[in-house]
Amino acid sequence: MGLAAREDFSEREFPMSDANFVQIKNIAYSLTGINLSNHKKNMVYGRLTRRLRRLSMNDFNQYCELISQEKCEEHVEFVNAITTNLTSFFRESHHFEYLANSVLPELYVKNKTTKKIRIWSAGCSTGEEPYSIAMVVKSLAMFNAWDVKILATDLDSSVVDRAKIGVYPTERAEAIEARYRQYLSVNSRENVVRVKDPVRARITFKNLNLLSSWPMKGPFDIIFCRNVVIYFDAETQRKLFDRYADILRSDGHLFIGHSESLHNITKRFTSLGRTIYQRVS
Numbered sequence: 001m002g003l004a005a006r007e008d009f010s011e012r013e014f015p016m017s018d019a020n021f022v023q024i025k026n027i028a029y030s031l032t033g034i035n036l037s038n039h040k041k042n043m044v045y046g047r048l049t050r051r052l053r054r055l056s057m058n059d060f061n062q063y064c065e066l067i068s069q070e071k072c073e074e075h076v077e078f079v080n081a082i083t084t085n086l087t088s089f090f091r092e093s094h095h096f097e098y099l100a101n102s103v104l105p106e107l108y109v110k111n112k113t114t115k116k117i118r119i120w121s122a123g124c125s126t127g128e129e130p131y132s133i134a135m136v137v138k139s140l141a142m143f144n145a146w147d148v149k150i151l152a153t154d155l156d157s158s159v160v161d162r163a164k165i166g167v168y169p170t171e172r173a174e175a176i177e178a179r180y181r182q183y184l185s186v187n188s189r190e191n192v193v194r195v196k197d198p199v200r201a202r203i204t205f206k207n208l209n210l211l212s213s214w215p216m217k218g219p220f221d222i223i224f225c226r227n228v229v230i231y232f233d234a235e236t237q238r239k240l241f242d243r244y245a246d247i248l249r250s251d252g253h254l255f256i257g258h259s260e261s262l263h264n265i266t267k268r269f270t271s272l273g274r275t276i277y278q279r280v281s
Ligand SMILES: C[S@@+](CC[C@H](N)C(=O)[O-])C[C@H]1O[C@@H](n2cnc3c(N)ncnc32)[C@H](O)[C@@H]1O
Pocket: 031, 032, 033, 034, 083, 084, 085, 086, 087, 088, 091, 122, 123, 124, 125, 126, 129, 153, 154, 155, 156, 159, 208, 209, 210, 211, 225, 226, 227, 228, 257
């Protein structure tokens, strides 16, 4: 048990009992699949106290009572508060190299009749991942006349709203290679960059819970689902990865996060190394 787990939360500005935390954990799990471990208690406390203040509540009993209701508007804010949205442009850069040098050139041959490619960034957070994918596509002139579309989804409605805007502090773009930086316009006065329209045009952003039913039919050629399932238990991961296999083309590619693995989870993909997988069944 970590220090944070032993800390007494009953003496804080907004008292939170162990029973409150268990209730919050259970509701978070059923709404999102996210397993909040005990060492997340401090983080959860910090994020949810903002909601208590906003709702003029005095303690977590009141808040737990509210979110225990089967259907309530607060679920959106609750979910937005507990998700972890850390991301960056070209995060795990070897994925984008593999996309540019192997997967997309292969699809250029395989899909030459339809001239169509479908990519899904599942758990896209504030948009850096799908914009990085779109910049790679844009950099390959052979796809200029192709119908290449990227669906970018996240459970957290606030990050989806920010992703749609496509404007970032300049320092977030500093590590981007020069060949991709041309797809950003720089506003030095406001110290921000904006993703240019031809790159944005390939992406559709939507609010979607991966555990719910999916409105799209597929098939997708490629799915990026990176650093999302890390807080899911094995059974939730297995169900999700099997659904990814179902919605991918028969030899489609799946990219997952650096600390994630399909080993002992599903046999429907084969590993191509470095957290890149290809569907086999
Ligand atoms: C750490 S971010 C990863 C962002 C990006 N994929 C990357 O690797 O940089 C994880 C994202 O997964 C989203 N997420 C968590 N549970 C989800 C669920 N059940 N359905 C959809 N998105 C979820 C979170 O809202 C968060 O934005």
